[in-house]
Amino acid sequence: MSIKSTGSPGTPSRFLKYWHRHNSTLLGLGIFAFLLAIWEASISLGWVSKFVLTPPSGIIQALIKLSKNGELMDALATTLTILGAALGLALVIGISIGFLLYKNELWGKAFEPLLGAIFASPLPLMFPIFLVLFGRTFYAIICLATIYGSIPIIMNTREALLSVRRTLIWVGRSFRLTEVQIFWKIIVPAAAPLMFSGIRMGLIYALLGVVAFEFLTDLGGLGRLLSELNYKFKIPESFALTASTVMLSGFVLFLTGWIERRISNNR
Amino acid sequence: MTQKKANAVLSVEQVSKSFYVEDEPPILALSETDLEVQKGEFVAVIGPSGCGKSTLFNIIGGLIPSDTGQIVVEGKKTNGPDKQIGMVFQEESTFAWRTVEENIAFPLELAGVPKQDRIKQAAHFADLVGLSGFEKRYPAELSCGMRQRVALARTLALEPQILLMDEPFAALDEQTRMLLGEKITEIREALDQTVLLITHNITEAVQLSDRVAIMSFRPGVIKRILDIDLPRPRGPETISSDKFGHYVGEIWADLREEAARGLRESERALADEH
C-alpha cells in the first residue's frame, strides 16, 4: 500500500506545512506589501500629489541617490559612533549603579521608585539643558543618550540580580564556593537574560535620544541629515531618511531580540 | 540526652530555631532537637508539611545559623557548610544555563579537575542516576524528576561522606521514586556514605532507612525513632511483606496525630484571616 504524499488528506502538502510554520510572517509581509502598493497607486493614479507624499518607488530612488553620494553612510557612521559611546557609558554606569543598588537593599528600595519616576518623565525635553552645559557638541548628545539609556539598565540589573533564587545561591554555599565565585558562577549567569533585556531597552532608548537630539540641534549624523534635507525641501530624500531610521530601529530591535532569545534559549 | 556514641558521624545537639516575621508571633520551627547518625547509616526524617524539616536540613548543611545548639560532624563542631556534607535541595536547583553534563561537572570545575576528567566523571554520575544520553540537554528540556536527578548527580560528583537530601523524590512518580531509591542505596554502599533523607513519604522512609525519625508538628522535635529491621536489598518481596506494612502502619499512627494538628492549625490561621 503506497500513498502519494501530495494532496492526501493525512499528510499536508509542502506548501501548507510551510504556510503553517510561517503564516504570520508571510501575512505580515503581504499586508506590508499591500499597503505599499496602495501608497504607490494613490500617487500614480493622482489621488495625492507627489509633492505632498513621496511614493515608495521615489523613496527607493532617493535612498539610492543618498547612498551613492555617501551622505547616508557618513551620517549612519556618525550616529552609530555617538550611539556606541553612549551605550558604552550607559553600560558602565547602569551596571555598576544597578549592582550597588542590589548590594545595598535599603538604598535599592529607596531609589527604585525615583528611577521609575525619572524614566516615566518626559526626559527628552531636557535637551536644552545639555546644550547649555556642553554647547553644540557631540558631548551634549552623548550625555543625554547616556542618561536616557542607563536608567533601564540600572533598573533591570538590580531586578535581575535580585530575582536569582535563594536555592541556587545555597547550592553554591553548600559547595563551599566563595561569595565572589557564587557571584560570577551562579548569580551573573542566572541573571543574564533579564539583565540583557535591560541592556536592550537601554540601547533602544539611547538610539532614540541620539537621533532625536541630532534632529533637533542639526548636529551629528542621521538626525542632522534629515533636518538638513528637510530645510532644503528635498522631500523624497527626507522620506527616505525617515524610512532608513525606522529600518535602523527595526534592525536593532531584531538583532537584540535574537541575542535575547539566544541567551534565554534554554530557560 | 547527650550520651554520645563514639562512632556518630553526624550529630544534631539541642538545635532550636525561631523565625520572626513582622506583625506576627514568632514561629518556633525547631525546639531543642537532637539526632545522631552513625557512620554508614541511612536515616530518614519524616514529618508533616511545615514541621521544620527543611529548616533542620538547612541548619545541618550550615546554610542558616541555629539559635541554640550545634551540629557536630566527626567530632568537630561545624561552622558553616562542611566539606564532608553534600546537599540535595527540595526546590529546583539545577543551573538552567548549563547542560546536564556541565551541571554535574560544576563542583569538579571549581575544584580544578581538568576538563577531560570532568567530562568523564560527569558521564559516570549521569549514568548512575539514569541520565546517560541526556548529557548535552539543558534542564528546561527535562522533566522535573530528571532535573532532580541532575541535582543529585551534581552533589554526588564530589563523593561526599555524608549525603543530605531534602525530599529529593517529591516530584517523581511512584515507580521512578522506588527505582531511584534502590539506586541511592546502591550508590551509598559503593561510596560507603552516610545518608540523612528528609521526606514526607512513609513508604519511602521504610524502604530506604535503617532508622526513621518522626518529627512532631510545630515546634519541631524528634518525637520518636523507629528501627527498621528489614533485610537488604529490599526488593518487591520485602515491600509487600507484613513486616513492611506493619512499620508503615506504626509510622502513620504517629504521624496522623501530628499531621491532623498541622491541618487544624492552618485552618485556624485561615479562619483568623477572614
Next chain:
Amino acid sequence: MLTTPIRIRAFSLFAIWLIWEVNAQIAWLVPEVFTPTSQIFAGLAEISVSPVFYEHLFFTIFATGFGFLIAVISGTIIGIALGAFRIFGRAMNPYIAAFASSPKIIFLPVVMSFAGWGTETKVTMAVIGAIFPILLSAYAGMLTINPVHIRVARSFNIKWYDLVRKVYLPSLRHPLLVGFRLGFGAALVSVVLTEAKFGESGLGFLAMQYYGLYAIGKMFSVLVILFALAMIANFLLDRFATRVPH
C-alpha cells in the same frame, strides 16, 4: 538616621538641592546652567503673570490633549483588534515594534509635507507619539486574557460588543492605564519637540526662545512647568482609573 527608604529618598533629594544651591551661590561649576533655585522660582513667578505664557500653555495643552484623545480611541481599537485576531497581531507585530521604537520626532518632515506648519502638524505628531504605547499595551493586555473566558463567553452566544465590554475591557483596565500614561508623556514630548524645532507657539517654542536669549533661569522654569504638566496628567489618569467601576 538613614534607616528607611523614605528618609534616604528625602535625604538624597535634599542633598542634590543643597549641592545645586551651593554651587550656584559660589558660582563654581557652569553657573549659567545651575542657577539658584530662587531664580527659577522668580522666573516661574514672572512667567505666571504674563498672558503670553498662558497662550503658549494653551497651544501645547490643546495639541497634546487633542492628539492624545485621538490616539486613545484609535490605539485602543487597533490594539484590541490585533489581540482579538491574533494572527494579524503576530503578523503586524514586528512592523509596529520597529515604528514604536524609533524616535517619533523624525516623522516631523513627513507630517509637515502634508499637514503644513500649523496646529494640525502638532496634533498629528501627538497622535504618532501616543498611539504606539497605547496600542502595544492594549495588545499585550489582550494576550493575557484567558482564552477559556472568551470561549465561555462565546458559548453564551453573547454579542461582540458585549464581549468587548464585559470580557475585554475589564481585563484591559490596568494595561490600558499604563498605556495611557506612557502615551500622554509621549504625546507631550512629541508636541514640545515639534514646537522647539519649528513652532511659532507653545511651551517648546517658549523654552527655545529663552534659550536663544540666554535666559536660562526662565528656560528652566518652562521645563519645570512641563514636568509638572506630565505629573499632573499622570495623577489625573490614576484618579480616573480608580474611579471607573470594575
